[in-house]
Amino acid sequence: MYDVVVVGAGCAGMRAAIEAYDTGASVGVVSKLHPTRSHSGAAEGGINAALGNTAEDSPEKHAFDTVKGSDYLGDQDAIEIFTAEAPGDIYQLEHWGCVFSRNEEGKLAQRPFGAAGSPRTVYSADITGHVLVHVLYEQLMKRMEEGSLVVHEESFAWRLMVEDGRCVGVVCWDLVRGGVKLVTGRSVVLATGGMGRIYRATTNAYSCNGDGMAMALHAGLPLKDMEFMQFHPTTLYPSGVLITEGCRGEGGYLLNRDGERFMARYAPNALELASRDVVSRAETTEIEAGRGINGSVLLDLRHLGAEKILTRLPGSRELAMTFAGVDPIYDPIPVRPGAHYMMGGVATDNWGATELEGLYAAGEVACVSVHGANRLGGNSLMETITFGRRAGRAAAEHALASGRRGEVSDAPARDAERDLAQLLSRTDGERPWKIRDELGASMLENFGVFRYPDRMERQLELIQELRERYRNVVVEDKGEIFNTDLTQALELGYMLDLAWCMVQAGLAREESRGAHSRPADFPERDDERFLKHSISRWGDDGPELSYEEVRMTRWQPEVRTY
Numbered sequence: 135m136y137d138v139v140v141v142g143a144g145c146a147g148m149r150a151a152i153e154a155y156d157t158g159a160s161v162g163v164v165s166k167l168h169p170t171r172s173h174s175g176a177a178e179g180g181i182n183a184a185l186g187n188t189a190e191d192s193p194e195k196h197a198f199d200t201v202k203g204s205d206y207l208g209d210q211d212a213i214e215i216f217t218a219e220a221p222g223d224i225y226q227l228e229h230w231g232c233v234f235s236r237n238e239e240g241k242l243a244q245r246p247f248g249a250a251g252s253p254r255t256v257y258s259a260d261i262t263g264h265v266l267v268h269v270l271y272e273q274l275m276k277r278m279e280e281g282s283l284v285v286h287e288e289s290f291a292w293r294l295m296v297e298d299g300r301c302v303g304v305v306c307w308d309l310v311r312g313g314v315k316l317v318t319g320r321s322v323v324l325a326t327g328g329m330g331r332i333y334r335a336t337t338n339a340y341s342c343n344g345d346g347m348a349m350a351l352h353a354g355l356p357l358k359d360m361e362f363m364q365f366h367p368t369t370l371y372p373s374g375v376l377i378t379e380g381c382r383g384e385g386g387y388l389l390n391r392d393g394e395r396f397m398a399r400y401a402p403n404a405l406e407l408a409s410r411d412v413v414s415r416a417e418t419t420e421i422e423a424g425r426g427i428n429g430s431v432l433l434d435l436r437h438l439g440a441e442k443i444l445t446r447l448p449g450s451r452e453l454a455m456t457f458a459g460v461d462p463i464y465d466p467i468p469v470r471p472g473a474h475y476m477m478g479g480v481a482t483d484n485w486g487a488t489e490l491e492g493l494y495a496a497g498e499v500a501c502v503s504v505h506g507a508n509r510l511g512g513n514s515l516m517e518t519i520t521f522g523r524r525a526g527r528a529a530a531e532h533a534l535a536s537g538r539r540g541e542v543s544d545a546p547a548r549d550a551e552r553d554l555a556q557l558l559s560r561t562d563g564e565r566p567w568k569i570r571d572e573l574g575a576s577m578l579e580n581f582g583v584f585r586y587p588d589r590m591e592r593q594l595e596l597i598q599e600l601r602e603r604y605r606n607v608v609v610e611d612k613g614e615i616f617n618t619d620l621t622q623a624l625e626l627g628y629m630l631d632l633a634w635c636m637v638q639a640g641l642a643r644e645e646s647r648g649a650h651s652r653p654a655d656f657p658e659r660d661d662e663r664f665l666k667h668s669i670s671r672w673g674d675d676g677p678e679l680s681y682e683e684v685r686m687t688r689w690q691p692e693v694r695t696y
């Protein structure tokens with residue numbers, strides 16, 4: 135038994151593991167991927183902290199921008215902790231060896247990002263996530279050599295183990311050797327990342343299926359604000375590969391088919407650097423009004439010149455050339471909104487603690503909530519680091535204080551073996567792919583950038599139909615070794631349950647706030663009725679919805695314009 139088990143090895147999981155270890159705990163990390171293949175590694179644009187290296191800035195300004203960006207749904211105490219601790223966390227990363235880009239004075243460079251009052255996004259060209267993941271992995275390896283930190287990579291966590299009202303580990307499927315294994319600990323930190331794959335058009339890796347959120351949901355824990363899925367304004371058509379907001383930060387324009395910089399009509403001050411929900415809605419409106427090209431608009435970088443593109447945005451150029459056949463030095467890039475980031479997740483306090491004793495959560499799987507109804511670009515990587523550190527510390531302190539306990543029961547392993555054997559013994563039925571495709575396409579159609587009551591109702595019915603079909607799902611690969619057919623069937627089960635929570639919460643939220651926009655029936659924000667968090671819990675007949683107050687410290691809701 136470890137002191138702390140960390141499930142997930144992206145930025146949040148690795149940062150939590152390092153902190154737990156440095157607090158004195160033995161640590162087991164479980165990950166279905168090799169750590170450096172986590173989706174965090176795909177992050178491009180950067181990470182936000184008010185260092186004030188390019189223009190005057192302060193944690194207070196960062197906090198205000200985040201509160202406003204969240205459309206006042208973010209918990210302000212969490213946001214104040216976040217923005218105050220972010221600069222120290224950046225310097226720590228820098229001292230560990232992150233090669234951040236620098237300005238002429240030799241200080242860490244900071245680029246402007248959407249809805250930020252000051253340039254505060256620290257970056258490594260446009261491969262920031264890649265750099266972070268590799269530096270964190272290096273730190274992990276250093277601690278592995280010392281002994282009491284072990285990484286169980288290619289282990290698929292499937293269920294949380296709960297004993298006497300405490301979380302004591304996870305039930306895993308061993309991808310390399312096959313078979314069920316238990317990884318037990320006195321504390322568990324969920325850091326399994328997001329769930330963009332629930333949509334057909336998404337920037338997220340194939341591994342982002344909301345596993346941790348679903349595990350927590352089925353262990354009786356509340357999920358918070360699940361209706362808020364962020365659509366990123368610039369994803370390549372048709373693959374969904376992300377083109378970073380850094381392109382607009384460096385001065386890129388958005389054009390419609392008439393060559394018009396249409397953002398002037400939607401956000402006259404911030405233009406392309408309005409917040410993401412605003413830009414995604416503007417693009418969708420242009421496309422639906424027939425001013426798009428093949429369902430997309432154009433991101434024009436040509437006026438930046440070859441040198442700036444080659445030094446600041448080399449990765450984006452390569453992506454555009456590979457996936458759209460366009461060299462942005464000479465031609466504009468076709469882009470459209472795509473599902474990008476889940477603002478909601480497992481409800482935690484400011485130390486990452488959940489309602490279940492011994493269970494913590496950090497990173498995209500969690501909802502602290504610093505992002506509220508809309509996340510600012512660059513705030514998520516920072517959240518994985520700051521709250522990953524906090525959750526790792528709290529989990530270690532809990533484990534060390536709880537002292538030694540006897541071994542836990544292995545009954546969960548036998549239950550899992552029985553259930554998996556049953557699933558694998560089925561020989562006829564439907565394969566998961568079609569159900570997965572239909573879920574992704576219909577979520578995009580019925581629960582996308584704009585949401586309409588009839589379409590949401592239809593989506594709820596569809597999810598029930600898909601769940602019904604899922605009961606007969608068949609896994610054709612009966613093998614033990616790298617049976618991704620099996621794990622993808624399990625992931626589909628998670629996604630169907632989470633989609634239900636999302637649409638149910640969206641239908642009940644009769645207002646437009648942040649990423650949740652109902653232009654036909656409730657076009658305005660309604661603070662009277664809905665300045666509150668949606669809470670989804672799994673009941674006997676599916677998710678049950680309730681509400682919780684938003685924690686406010688300094689900022690009262692104001693009209694939100696950019």
Ligand SMILES: Cc1cc2nc3c(=O)[nH]c(=O)nc-3n(C[C@H](O)[C@H](O)[C@H](O)COP(=O)(O)OP(=O)(O)OC[C@H]3O[C@@H](n4cnc5c(N)ncnc54)[C@H](O)[C@@H]3O)c2cc1C
Pocket residue numbers: 141142143144145146147164165166167168169172173174175176177178179180181182262263289290291292325326327328337338339341342345346376378474475496497498499511512513514515516518
């Ligand atoms: C293309 C792209 C670009 C982005 N760019 C930026 C940016 O520039 N700035 C910014 O702030 N944010 C950005 N984001 C958002 C940000 O990168 C993510 O929100 C953040 O990295 C998530 O980190 P995480 O550690 O929570 O999860 P992840 O990095 O997704 O890691 C999840 C981990 O959990 C493991 N895991 C998942 N399920 C299981 C399971 N069942 N069993 C075992 N292990 C499991 C995986 O193996 C993985 O190790 C971007 C996101 C995308 C998709």
